[in-house]
Amino acid sequence: MKMTTTSPASGADNAVTRAIRGRILHFLRDPQFHDDAYQYWEDGLMIVKAGRIAAVGNYADLSRDIPQGAEVVDHRGKLIVPGFIDTHIHYPQTDIIASPSPGLLHWLDTYTFPEERRFSDPAYARAVADFFTDELLRNGTTTAMVWSTVHAASADALFAASQQRHMRMITGKVLMDRNCPDFLRDTAESGARESADLISKWHNVDRLAYAITPRFAPTSTEAQLEACGELAKAHSDVFIQTHVAENRDEVKWVAELFPDARSYLDVYDRYKLLRPGAFYGHAIYLDEDDRRRLADSGAAVAHCPTSNLFLGSGFYDFHQSDANRLNVTLATDVGGGTSFSMFRTMNAAHKVARMGGYHLTALRMFYLATRAAAEALGWQDRIGSFEVGCEADFVVLDPDATPLISRRSSRSETLEEQLFAFAMLGDDRVIENVYIMGEATSPVAA
Template sequence: MTTTPSFPGALPAGTTRVIRGRILHFLRDPQFHDDGYEYWEDGALLVRGGRIVAAGAYDDLSSRIPADAELIDYRGKLIVPGFIDTHIHYPQTDIIASPSPGLLHWLDTYTFPEERRFAEPAYARAVAEFFTDELLRNGTTSALVWSTVHATSADALFAASEARNLRMITGKVMMDRNCPEFLRDTAETGARDSADLMSKWHNKGRLAYAITPRFAPTSTEAQLAACGELARAYPDAFIQTHVAENRDEVKWVAELFPDARSYLDVYDRYGLLRPGAFYGHAIYLDPDDRRRLADSGAAVAHCPTSNLFLGSGFYDFHQSDAHRLNVTLATDVGGGTSFSMFRTMNAAHKVARMGGYHLTALRMFYLATRAAADALGWADRIGSFEAGCEADFVVLDPDATPLISRRSSRSETLEEQLFAFAMLGDDRVIEDVYVMGQAVGERTVLAAAA
């Protein structure tokens, strides 16, 4: 067995790669199941053909390791599935951290003018390249991503994701009212462009399409009906939109859709609540909304850094748990203030505390991995180390900074170590990232050049 600290290129067909280190993954929600996760202090991942063959204690798996296997030794480092971001706007990459008194002002002042630029294919490609690299630098290997109203923007992100072999979902935004004329489509053109993009990209390799009405106020009833028709025509397509992000928005929706029982009900009337549908924010819901969300199988994308930055409000974990909602974790860049899932966990913990709820580190890591995979219907592909899953994972360094190192040395439990990562971590914690069993990023490039 060959031991190597370097990161070679493509493995010969049939070669087994053994990743040794502290291995953690989740099987179910640790909030409700004591056996929700598996952890091996001296563990191993056996990877072949880009997929997980086995995960477990190194000593238990050693007899299954072929003599010609390649061993990469990360002992002392923590290895977890790649993070999954369920709500992020790639066209807002360059307006992150833009000052604004609130959501609607932020959209008019920064977001819409920036999104106008994505009509130009070269501009969209440049941002998509940076965006996908930034995701990887932060340990995010899969994401549900927003493009702009332009088909060129979705094309650019799909192409950049395909080049990096990422499991990525996006869709062109649909909005035909209450937005600048330069970003407006129609019910007909929005549906036609979406169908064309689905024919081109949906289920191509590791890519998938999301039907993407921006939010109820920017779509006429005709456009929402067209979204519903698309959803029926493509039952395996994803759906993404926003719901109940702030009080002003909720009031506006009530004025625009006076016959709807609630903001969520607007979408429900058009058949947009189902498994694989993701609703960003979902702060201002009533019990009937939460019951309907749970019954439908749709998921919430909780975006804590964005909710704090825009002053939108605090997600209610007590009510979320009471209704057993499918909750996932999302950065919501550029309303969100970081690509880092650690900083997102940090904010999620504090938002939960403001509501009198203790969000454990174990659960935060679950929300950023297996919970998202389950909500996507992709638990057999990503989000864990179960046999047959795609080998997307990240290596976390407990000595990434002097402070994290000092705190890690005092960590007596897995929860304490994970909590230190969540409260103190950022992209510096990411030692390495693997996609389909292959190391990516700057270290790989340097090793190959050497």
């Protein structure tokens, strides 16, 4: 199936006011630390005007306020939640998902780098970008922080595909000037120049934003990391994304390459790449000083459980994460991650947490995939919840999507049980509808 959307900025559709009825849930804060973390209406109503939330609450309280002429959309029995936000995913790895490998570095050399070479071709990049963005929507993900390749054309392709679908999306060209194949290598100067050009072309255009994207410390010289820091200083509102402390071999390699750095995270800190809006994928092998520094900086962790399991990297420590109040978010990390589905990502996150003696609730998993990510992005006034004025990106979940989910849902006595059933048993089949800026996406034949 291919997903298409009607432009929220085009014609009469943007003038349509919609009243969406169903079971409505969104989060206000972290349920791990607050009892009043969410709002839930069993029979709820959400009024959407010009693509934004105008009101939300109980149907009985709001039904009299439905504007005359509004389109009423009935999703009773279904659960309506904000669109999922994936904070770490590689679109050029779409076609190498589920590739066998004994570990991260072998996987990069054998599958990832040869595939990324193909993205120098703009037509190839656009074809993958179209499939990728459709696949995100099919799985209920309406916003993502995405990795392109070292080629500027790859970022152009994803920005264009996202713009066509009116998605709120972030990407950036990868920066690598050492320890990588020649065919994927840039320089400190060329990488910074191309990044600056892409920022000028795409950042804050429509619903798009740019991320400065050094792949990871081993593939950037100190000159390139310094250039990243200078870019970040010059463009204070762009995002930053990279990897840190994913597996032990990688950590050892970084220590050899940067002998003066206190830790892997300290490499980035030295170049002023720790700040709000910076996202660090994995962050498994951190010490107490690292965690405190991450927390103080306002940077976020993109927790990638399916990837960590697939590549045997390790288990994220939720106890220490909570102790330091880290900004943790959920990410699929396709193609090291094994699914575009946020439900399957939640499933793995719960099990990873259990292996560390930590109970990760379904309520918190849904929070991490929505409001937590929006807050880490600094976009809590735009996406991730149903607060008045937010953009109306949301998904409709079907508790009868499969016979097993239906049977388990019928026995669910609490919201936690229903959400947990979605997280443990769900996949793309649970996603009944996806709305972008209040407009329903429509499946058409591929």
